[in-house]
Amino acid sequence: MAKSQDKQHLFFGRDESWLSFNRRVLEEAQDDTNPLLERVKFLAITASNLDEFVEIRVASILQRIEDGYTESSPDGMTPEQSLAAITENIHDFVAEQGRCWNQQLQPALRKAGVRVLGWDEMDEAARKAAKDFYQREADPLLTPITIDPRHPFPRVLNKALCIALLLRSKRKSAAGPVMGVVTVPRALPRLVPLPSASGTHDFIFLHDLIERNAAGMYRGYEILSKAAFRVTRNSNLYFQEEESRNLLETVRSELHNRRKGDAVRLEIEQDASPEIVDRLRINFELDESQVYRTDGPVNLTRVMNLYSDTSRPDLKYHAFVPHELRLNRKSEDLFDELRHRDILLHHPYDSYDGVVGFIQAAAKDPAVVSIKQTLYRTSSDSPIFQALTEAAQSKEVTVVVELTARFDEASNIRWARDLEDAGVQVFHGIVGLKTHCKLALLVRRDHDGVVRRYGHLGTGNYNPQTARFYTDLSMLTSDAAITASMGAVFNYLTAHSESDDYTPLLMAPLTLAQGFITLIHREMEHAAAGRPARIIAKMNSLLEPSVIQALYDASKAGVQIDLIVRGICSLRPGVPGLSENIRMISIIGRFLEHSRIFYFENGGKEEFYCGSADWMPRNLFERCEVVFPIRDAQICGRIRNEILAAYLADTVKARWLDGEGVYHRVRDTKKDLPVFSSQDFFMQVAENKASIDDIPKIDAGHANHHKHAEKPVKKAAAKQKSAAD
Incomplete structure (x- = not known):
């Protein structure tokens, strides 16, 4: 017991600390000094964060409990104790999200002319537009299901928004109420824009529109009650990499299995009837503590559409144009510049085009004879990907693709195959280890006849899209010691060739x-x-x-x-x-x-x-x-x-x-x-x-709160700002 107390004294719990982080994000949604639509965006991010936490961390703890683990974590808590604390914390957090939406953001949005309307609030023009959208776009995609002996409960996909309906047949001889389920199409926007004569930006939630037209899907039934719900499933991958002959095929197979993971959370509207809640809970084999009643939209991640679909620059952060990389006037090109100095880029304040340009220059430069690069996450239209495929036509190109980057596995599988088809040598790193380092290494025969290495080392992914809103550092260098060690790292990744010394890395x-x-x-x-x-x-x-x-x-x-x-x-x-x-x-x-x-x-x-x-x-x-x-x-x-x-x-x-x-x-x-x-x-x-x-x-x-003497980072002698890179 003393040991456990010592652990609790030394360490905070990992999961409680993560939930505290998400609360800090929620505080940004609650902070009225932030632009209003940015606050909506922060709220959506908290919901997305929580989704991942539940389907990964909570699912892992449940799995450990089921497997009989009783060992305490570094904070001194058993899996059962951790789960109880986390569950209480999440319930409180969901309630706070609801208050933020209902009491702060919605009233402020309406005051600013951005409205999410119910059917009774819409004028005739808006109702007509909504009906037309439903008949044209939604109705062809809907598949109403009634649960009975011939129609078992449908397989509900992970995080898919659904509508549960309690139905009673209008036939006099019919038995008790049955349940209906309709899946809200993911292909459609969750917030349907509406016309407005008053200049406001008006929307209706797609599931509200579907619920409004539910009677047409269930003719012969009386709808007793209905509620939107969503199920979160275990999204961990459980394949044994050592036993897989083809890692790519195994990951693809497990991605399919992920969609069938055990349910770990049921989200449902707060005013849902107890009978609907009980039927769903029993069907998904969940305890009452795993049911989360939401006072607001069941899927808050979708309020992100308010941000993206509302053209109100006055309600968003001011536009920011990053600093572009500029070479010294004496330099002939980027490689000449790097022979004289290293370059540091601070993203997103310094444009990521500097990194993209480094790879593109290597692809086009006939003096570059080989390119080696790691890819952990990248964008669907990545110019880096395009540059690598172009380079493979004339030089040696090696790419280490991490197939198991969480939630990017499917896109990475596609990239790996496309790269191979283009002639790139594709590797998947070391068995049992994710390749998370951010490295690009070029070999170039310079004009003076010397073969030199040039490298990019970074703290963030090779993703020009996320580089616009992630803070990261990139270093471009021709430092011989660093680039030689980068070469040793690539040998480790492609051949598991271990070096005795990776210094200075x-x-x-x-x-x-x-x-x-x-x-x-x-x-x-x-x-x-x-x-x-x-x-x-x-x-x-x-x-x-x-x-x-x-x-x-x-x-x-x-x-x-x-x-x-x-x-x-x-x-x-x-x-x-x-x-x-x-x-x-x-x-x-x-x-x-x-x-x-x-x-x-x-x-x-x-x-x-x-x-x-x-x-x-x-x-x-x-x-x-x-x-x-x-x-x-x-x-x-x-x-x-x-x-x-x-x-x-x-x-x-x-x-x-x-x-x-x-x-x-x-x-x-x-x-x-x-x-x-x-x-x-x-x-x-x-x-x-x-x-x-x-x-x-x-x-x-x-x-902020410590009494010892201050010791500022800034050196008195350093008065001049370093030159912009």
Whole structure:
């Protein structure tokens, strides 16, 4: 028992921490300082996030319970205890989502002239348009089903919106009520636009329109009650990779099986009749705790259509044009530029066209003889994909495609086959390990006759679409040591050829975990010797117990530690005797914080690293990841003085985590701090409207609740903004 209590003292629960993250996203939907349609978008994102959490995390816990696991997780909780806590949390969260929609967003939308109408609120023109849409678009796609001995309950697809109806036959000799089920077509928009004479943007939910016309589908029946519902199923893949001769075919087969996973959640309208709820719950073999009654749209992810289908720029974030990569005037081309300097791109503030252009230039350049690249997620019309297929016509092209990137498996299978058809050598990485590193390596015979390698290393996926709203870092380089190590990584991915040393890169699963722990311990040694010692680490999630323990040890040794963790954080900051020198903030804003940056003061000889890996067990031990050093002094200055300094000074979108697991808005706890948003600042820098001199001198990461002396990141000597890359 003492051991369990120790665990609870040392770590926050992973799932509770994730749910806390989603609450921070919901706070952005509730925040009336955000543009109204952006708030609607945040609400839809919370619903999408929760869907994935239920079908992956909750489903996994249920599976563990069913398989008889009783071992406690690092937070000291058994699977049964975790499930109970999570279930209560989710029920509260769903209620809060409903209040946000009904009490905040809908009234504000109506006031702004964006209306989701019920049938009784529509005028004759709107009703006629709705009827025409139903008859023309919806009715041909609908298949009404009545449940009886000859018609068993239909197979309801994962997350498909359906309508349940309680029906009574009009025949006098008929038995009791039966149930009908209609699946709402996924091919149609969930919000049907309506004409408006008053200049408003009007919509009706598709399921409301179908319910309105349900009597026409069930002639001979009286409709006693009806309710929209949705079932979430277990979406984990369970194939045994080692036993599969053809990984591509196995993944494709399991994707089909995923759609048949066990039900883990039933969402249904709050006012649904108890009889409908009970029949559905029994059919899907769910406990009462797995039934979620929603006070609002059953599928809140679909309110995203309000954002996309409403042309109201005044209700959205202002348009932002990213900074384009510009070469120095003396450079003949991009490769000439890279022979003289490394280039850092900070997306989305710096355009992703710089990365696309790097691959496209390689494809077209006859001096480039080979291209090697990893692909984890990409877009359906990716120019990178097109460039690789074009390059395969004249040079050696090797691509490592990760087939099991969650929820992108089907598209990745298509890309893999198309690439092979184009002549690309396609590999699927190491058995049992996801390929998550972001690498592109070119071999070029330059004009001076020297064969050189050029590389791109990044923190985000090769996806130009998501690069518009994910914050990531890209480095383009011809550094001989880095690109040689990249070549060794590709040998590992394609031939499982292990090197004794991947220096200067850190590579999971071989050297990354121990490499980070060694760097943390080195800061402890510096602190003990009275030398400058500080760690700043930015990532998506922090979960790995061995790394957390190393951070605790460093804190106790006097190392000042700032963590910028967007999502899950199992570390307890600010605990006396354990972590009083650790500050943790989370930033949720317009863009999804996705970059991973690691800073070690190293006794005054600073080291900077970036990469694809969070401090999580899966990244450190179960994936192929790469973390790369930043060695260009000018780029190091930009990361230190501009990027990290801005994040730590954020007082608008930053929230700090206390030792009890509660997040506090920095702006609420320190009223006297200047108003500063890191993401707004980065946009202004890209537009040449701001510089590092505009970053507040107070380091908000230190000022929020800790009493020890501040130690700002910004160096007094660094007065000039680094040159735009």
